[in-house]
Amino acid sequence: MTTDFAATKRQFLLPEGVIYLDGNSLGPLPRGVAERLQTTVADEWGQMLIRGWNTAGWMDMPARVGNRIARLVGAEPGSVVMGDTLSIKVYQALASALELVPGRRVILSDTGNFPSDLYIADGLVRTLGDGHVLKTVAPEAVEDAIDGSVGVVMVTEVDYRTGRRHDMARLAAKAHAHGALLVWDLAHSAGAFPVHLARDGADFAVGCTYKYLNSGPGGPAFIYLAPRHQDAARPALSGWLGHEAPFAFDLDYRPGAGIERMRVGTPPILQLAALDAALDVWNGVDLDDLRARALALQDRFIAAVETACPMLTLATPRDHGQRGSQVSFRHAEGYAIMQALIAEGVIGDFRAPDILRFGITPLYIDEGDIDRAAAILARIMTTGSWDQPQFKARARVT
C-alpha cells in the first residue's frame, strides 16, 4: 500500500469531537476549498468580471474538471463533462441512449434504484409516449430481465440503502448481447472504489460529486458518454453550451464535438471551483489501496457492531465483491437510534423505513474512528438511551 491515509485525513477540516460516517451523503470540507472560493470570487469574478469566462478558464471548466473525474472512474480522456444535477444527467443519458436503439421502448431498472432515477425515467417515458415504459424488477432479477425488448438498462451500481453492489461488467455484457445499452449511475461509486467505465463496457454513466468526491452541498454532477457513441448521441436537453458553436448564436442546434454536446446551460463556476479544489485530495491516492482499506475498516465495524449489538441486523452483503463503501444495519427504531448517535457525535444517516447507514471512507476515517463509533453505538443499544422523545420525534432528515 503506497497511499498515506494519515496524510489524506489531514486534508479535511473535521469538527472537533465528530466521527463522520456520512460522506456517502455529503462529504466533509477539504482544506483548500475556502481559499479557492475566495480566489474565484474576489480575484476572478470581482476583478475579471465577464472576462473570467476566457481569462480564468471558466468556460472550459466542465471539460477540464470532467477529465479529473474521468481518471477516478476509469474513463477515457474527453469522455466526461460536468454540469447540472444527477437527476438532469440521468434524463439526458436515458433520452440519448433510447435514441441510439431505435424501436426499443423499454427502460429496465430495479426497485433498489434511487427513487429520483426512477422518477426521472417515469417522466421521460411519459414525455416520449408512444409505448415507452419503465419496467422495474428486484435488484437480483435485473440480469435475467434483460431481453430483446429492452432498450436501456438503468442501474445504480450501489444500493443507497443496503450498500449492495451490482456486477456492472456482467450487466453491460448481457445488455450488449441483447442489443441494449447501459446507463450506469455512479452516485455511490465515484470516489468510493475503483470504477472501470471503459474496461467494463459502460455506454453512459452519471454521478454526483458531493458524496465521495467532497465537492460540497449541491456540487455539480457529471456525465460519461463512451467515445464510440459520441458522434451518434443526440442530447435531449439541447442547450446552447452543448452547441457546436455557442457564440455563433445560430438559430439551429448542431451538437458540439464529443462529450461537449452533453453540456446544457451556464456552468456553476463557484461549485465547480469548490469541486476542483476538493479533487486535489486525490493526488497520490491509489484507488486499489482505498478499496482494500475501506473493506478492512468496514469489516472491523461490522464485527464490532455484530458482537455488541445483536439487535441490529446487517443489511449490507458480507461478500466483498457485492459491497460498496457503506455499511447498513436494520432496526425498526433506526430513526431514533441514529438521532441518539448523532447527539453523541457519530454522524451517519437514516433511510426509511429502517436503515442505519454508515459511510466508510479511508480518506478521513481510521481504525480509531471505527472503534469509537462502534463503542458509542454499543452503549446506546445496550443502555437503550435512544428510547427518548427527543430522538423519536421525526424531523426531516437528509
Next chain:
Amino acid sequence: MTTDFAATKRQFLLPEGVIYLDGNSLGPLPRGVAERLQTTVADEWGQMLIRGWNTAGWMDMPARVGNRIARLVGAEPGSVVMGDTLSIKVYQALASALELVPGRRVILSDTGNFPSDLYIADGLVRTLGDGHVLKTVAPEAVEDAIDGSVGVVMVTEVDYRTGRRHDMARLAAKAHAHGALLVWDLAHSAGAFPVHLARDGADFAVGCTYKYLNSGPGGPAFIYLAPRHQDAARPALSGWLGHEAPFAFDLDYRPGAGIERMRVGTPPILQLAALDAALDVWNGVDLDDLRARALALQDRFIAAVETACPMLTLATPRDHGQRGSQVSFRHAEGYAIMQALIAEGVIGDFRAPDILRFGITPLYIDEGDIDRAAAILARIMTTGSWDQPQFKARARVT
C-alpha cells in the same frame, strides 16, 4: 425618487479604472458575497456537515430565495423556486405548459429569442414527437401568429442583441384568448426593470440570476408557475426534490405541493448563498426609480454616442416602452471596436454578427460613467484605434 443610487453603487466591488457596462451578461460582485460564502463553507458545510440541510436551512433555500426574487418580478409569494440553469427551466416550463393544453402541438417563438431557448424547444418537440413543432416568426410577427393551433407562446421579453422589448401583457392576453399559454423568459428583465408577472397574466416564467441580479458566474435559475396552474402542472423533469415527500423514498412519483414540484435535484447551495447575499443590494431599491433612472442614463448614452459617432447605428428602439436595460449599436467591425473599448477599461460585449452591447443599470452606473464611456468610444471611433490586429483577432467571446 426615494432610492439612493450612490449607496447601491457602494455595495459593489468594482475594479479600479473599469466602467462596467456588461451586467447584462454577468453582474459585478456585491460586497457581502465573499463573506457569506465563507460562512456557508466554513461554519455550515465545515461544522454542520450533513446537518446543514436542516440546521442551516439549505433544503428550503430554493423556495426562500425564490420568494425574494418573486418580489422583484411581481409574482405571488410561493410561486417562484430556484434551481438548475435557465435552459433546464425553459424545458420544464415548455413541457409542463404543453401538457396543460392537450391536443395543441405548436410552440410559437421568434427568431430574436435567445438561441438556447430555441434549441431546448427543438429538443423537446423531438422528444415529444407526435406532430409537435416549434414555429418561429419574426419578433414583430408573434402577436399575429397566435391562433388556435398554438399551445405555448415562448418569448424572451428583451431581445439579447437589440434590447427590443415585447409587450408581454398584450401577448399574454392574445395567447389566452386563443386558448394558449405563455412562457415568459425574463433573462434580461429580472432586476432590469419592474416586471409584473401576476398582473400581466404570465402562466410560466423563467429567468437567470447572474445578469441583473448579480449572483455570480453560473448562479441558479428560477421558474415561476402561476398559482392557478400549480395543482395541474406536471413537471417533466420529475426529480426527487420535486416529490411530495422526497425523504419517504417512494418508488412512485407524486408531484410536490405548489411550486415545489418544479424542483429537480439537489440545489447548488454555494451558488444560492452567493445569490442570497447579492439580493441584499435590492433592499431599499424602488423598481420604478430604477427604471426611470436607467432610461435617463440610456438616453444620455445614446445622445452622446450618436453625436460623436455617426458611424454607429442604434439597434435599440428609441421608444422607452419598447426598450429593456441595454443599449446596442451596430457596426460591421463591432468585434474589434469592443475589444478596443475593453482595452481602455470600458467593458461591454459583442454579439454576432455586428452588435455592440452596453448594459446600463443604475445600481452601479452613474452619469460620470456614462460620459466617460461615451468619450472613450468617441475617441476610439474618431481615431480608428480599433483597427489593429490585436483587436481584430477573434478569441471566443462570452
